[in-house]
Amino acid sequence: MRNSGFRYTGFRYSGFKVIKEALTGHKGWKPVWRTPEPKKEYDIIIIGGGGHGLATAHYLASRYNITNVAVLEKGWIGGGNVGRNTTIIRSNYLHPENQPFYELSMKLWEGLEQDLNYNAMVSQRGVLNLSHSDSQNDAYVRRGNSMIMSGADAQLLDQEGVRELYPFLDFDNARFPIKGGLLQKRGGTVRHDAVAWGYARGADSRGVDIIQNCEVTGFLIKDGKCTGVKTNKGDIGAKKVASCVAGSSSRVMSQAGMNLPIESHVLQAFVSEGLKPIIDGVITFGAGHFYISQSDKGGLVFGGDLDMYNSYAQRGNLPVVEDVCEIGMAILPAIGRAKLLRNWGGVMDMSMDGSPFIDRTHIKGLYFNGGWCYGGFKATPASGFCYAHLLATDTPHEVAKGFRLDRFQTGNVIDENGRGAQPNTH
Numbered sequence: 001m002r003n004s005g006f007r008y009t010g011f012r013y014s015g016f017k018v019i020k021e022a023l024t025g026h027k028g029w030k031p032v033w034r035t036p037e038p039k040k041e042y043d044i045i046i047i048g049g050g051g052h053g054l055a056t057a058h059y060l061a062s063r064y065n066i067t068n069v070a071v072l073e074k075g076w077i078g079g080g081n082v083g084r085n086t087t088i089i090r091s092n093y094l095h096p097e098n099q100p101f102y103e104l105s106m107k108l109w110e111g112l113e114q115d116l117n118y119n120a121m122v123s124q125r126g127v128l129n130l131s132h133s134d135s136q137n138d139a140y141v142r143r144g145n146s147m148i149m150s151g152a153d154a155q156l157l158d159q160e161g162v163r164e165l166y167p168f169l170d171f172d173n174a175r176f177p178i179k180g181g182l183l184q185k186r187g188g189t190v191r192h193d194a195v196a197w198g199y200a201r202g203a204d205s206r207g208v209d210i211i212q213n214c215e216v217t218g219f220l221i222k223d224g225k226c227t228g229v230k231t232n233k234g235d236i237g238a239k240k241v242a243s244c245v246a247g248s249s250s251r252v253m254s255q256a257g258m259n260l261p262i263e264s265h266v267l268q269a270f271v272s273e274g275l276k277p278i279i280d281g282v283i284t285f286g287a288g289h290f291y292i293s294q295s296d297k298g299g300l301v302f303g304g305d306l307d308m309y310n311s312y313a314q315r316g317n318l319p320v321v322e323d324v325c326e327i328g329m330a331i332l333p334a335i336g337r338a339k340l341l342r343n344w345g346g347v348m349d350m351s352m353d354g355s356p357f358i359d360r361t362h363i364k365g366l367y368f369n370g371g372w373c374y375g376g377f378k379a380t381p382a383s384g385f386c387y388a389h390l391l392a393t394d395t396p397h398e399v400a401k402g403f404r405l406d407r408f409q410t411g412n413v414i415d416e417n418g419r420g421a422q423p424n425t426h
Contacts, residue, residue, distance in 0.1 A: 012117050032197055033077075033204035038211050041237035042070045044391055045229055047216050047252060048245035049073025051082035051192075051377065052369055054199035054210075055384020056244060056391070061206035062115075063385075064392040069208045070238075072231060074215035078196040081246045084314065084346035085377040086269050086291060086303045088282055090127045090187035091152045094143045097402030097414045098355060099150045101382055104399050106152065106186060108381030118198035120190050125293075126281035127187030128157075128165065130331065132176045136286055140182040147184070155183040166283065169331050176287045176330050187282060189293055195380060219256045219366070226256070226366040242367040242391055247312065247347025249370035256363060261352045261408055262371045263423040266307040266345045268316035270324065272338040274298030283331070290327040292335075300338060302328060306348065308424050316345045348373060354426030355414035358386050358396070358403045367391060368405060373426050 011017075011030060021028050044060065046053045049071045060066045089109050091102035113120050131137045137156075144154035158180045159171060171178045204210055211233070218230035219241065228237035245252050247264045279294040292302035304324035307316045321343060328335045351357065351371035356379070358369050369387050372379060386397035396403075402414055408421075419425040 013119075032201045033210050036209045036211065038070060038072075038209065038214065038231070038233055038236050041228070042209075043068040043238065044240045044242060045069075045236060045238040046071045047229065047241065047243045048080075049077050049200070049210060049212065050080045050244070050246055051195055051199065051380040052246070052372075052383045052387065053244040054196060054203055055380050056242065056369070056387040057203035057208045057210075057384075058116075058199045058206075059385050059388035060392060061203055061208055064388060066392055067207035069203075070236065071203065071208060071210045072214045072216055072229070072236075073210070073212050076212050077200050077210065078193050081346040081348075081376055082196045082380070083192050084269065084344050085192055086293070086301050087189040087192050087377065088127065088187070088291060088293065089122075089190055089378045090184055090282075091150075091378075092127065092129065092143065092147055092154065092182065092184045092187065093416060094146050095414055095416055096146075098416055099146050099152070101386070101399040101403075102375070102379065103147075103150045103152045104385070105379050105382030108385060109190060110186070112190075112195075112198070112381060116198040116202045118194065118201060120194040120198050121296075122188070122190050124186050124188040126183060126185045127284070128162070128281060129182045129284045130162070130169075130178055130286045131180045131182070132287045133179060137180055140180075144182055153184055153186050155185065157181045157183055165281075166279070168278065168334065169283075170333055173330055176285075178331070181286075189282065192377065199384070216252060217255070221256060221363060221366075225364040238365075240365050240367065240391055242369065242387065244369045244387065246370065246372065246376060247349050249349045249368070251312070253368065256361070256366060258361065260368075260370070262349045263310055264312055265309070265348050265350050265424055266311045266313065266316045267303065267348045267374070268307065268320055268324070268343055268345050269301070269303040270321070270343045271295065271341050272300040272335075273341050275300065275338060285327055285331055288327045288330075290324060290331070292328060292332070299341060300335065306350070306424055307345075312347055314345045314347060316343070348376070350423035350426055352408060352421040352423055353413040353415040354417055354419065356383070356403050357405050358383065358390060358400045359405045360390070360394070361405065373423075
C-alpha cells in the first residue's frame with residue numbers, strides 16, 4: 001500500500017511567484033487539482049470529498065506515504081458542509097474524550113497553511129463564550145481547567161473583562177444579563193472554501209485521485225468483506241473503503257445494511273450586509289444557541305439551533321431565522337438594524353450523545369467517520385489525521401479512542417452537553 005518513491009509534484013505558491021504572474025499576465029497558473037478518471041482498483045477509497053475526506057486523503061499521502069487513494073465526491077469539491085458553515089474553530093470542550101482531540105485539531109489549524117502551502121486565512125481572533133449566571137460561571141471554571149489540562153488556553157473573564165472587549169453588548173438585559181465569559185484567544189475563524197481547496201491540492205499533488213460527480217450507489221461485499229464500491233461511473237475495487245459523508249451517512253451506510261445511531265438535521269447559517277468592523281472575534285450566547293463573527297467583507301456571520309426535523313435538504317425554514325435573529329438581539333440589540341443578506345443550510349449528522357465516530361465497522365475493510373453534530377468544521381484537520389491513522393495502521397489514534405461505534409452498547413457514551421439520547425438537542 002505504500003509508495004516510497006513518490007515525489008511531490010505540485011508547484012509551490014510564493015510571494016515571488018505572485019509577483020511574476022502579475023507581471024506576465026497570470027498565464028502560468030495551473031489547475032489546483034487534476035480531473036482524473038477512476039482506476040479499476042485502489043488501496044483505499046474515501047467516500048466523500050468534503051473537508052474530512054480530503055483531509056484524510058492528504059494525511060494518508062503526506063504522513064503515511066499511501067498515495068494509491070481515490071476520493072469519490074457525488075457533487076463538486078466544496079459543495080457540502082465544508083462550504084456551508086460559520087467558519088469557527090475552537091478547542092473549548094470539557095470531556096477527556098473530546099478536549100484532547102479538538103486541541104490536536106487546533107494545533108493542526110495553526111500549522112495548516114505551512115503544511116499545505118496554501119492561504120486558508122486562519123485568523124486566531126479569539127472565541128468568547130458569554131455566561132449569564134453564577135452557576136454558568138462555575139461551569140466555565142470547570143471547562144477552562146479541562147482545557148488547560150489538555151494543553152489548550154483558557155481565560156475566565158468577569159463582567160468588566162468582557163466589557164473591555166465588547167462594550168456594545170447588552171450587559172443589563174433583564175432576562176439574560178452578561179455576568180462574564182470564557183475566552184480562548186487561540187480560537188477564531190478559517191476560510192472554509194480555502195480549507196477544501198487546500199486539502200484537495202495537497203492530496204492531489206501527492207498522487208491522490210479526486211473524482212467529482214461520482215456518486216456511490218452501493219458496496220461490493222462478499223463473505224463479510226468489503227472489496228469496493230458501486231458508482232455511477234462503474235464498480236471500483238479497493239482494499240479498504242472509508243465512508244466520510246457527513247449528513248448523508250445514514251443513506252450511504254444503509255447500502256451496506258447498517259443502521260447508524262444518528263439522525264440528519266438541517267442547520268442554517270446567515271450573513272448580513274457589509275458593515276464597518278465592530279466584532280473583532282467570535283462571540284457565543286450562553287443562555288441559548290447563537291454564535292457570531294464578522295467576515296473580512298464586513299458581513300456579520302451567525303447561526304443558531306437546528307431546524308428540529310429530519311431532512312436531507314440544504315435549506316431551512318423561516319421560524320429558525322426569526323429565532324436566531326431574536327437571540328442575537330438579546331446580546332447585541334444593534335443587529336436589529338442590519339439587513340440579512342442571505343442564508344444557507346448544511347445537513348448535520350447528529351449522534352445520540354453529540355459526539356462523533358471514527359471507527360471500523362463489523363464489515364471487514366469498511367470504515368466509518370461521521371456523527372459530527374455541530375463540531376464538524378473545527379474538527380476537520382484532526383478528523384482527517386486520526387482517520388488516516390486508523391486506515392493506515394488499523395488502530396485508533398490515541399485522541400480518538402473514545403469515538404467508537406459500539407459505545408452505546410458498552411455504555412461509554414460521550415455526552416458533552418448532558419442532554420441524553422436526543423440528537424436534536426445536541
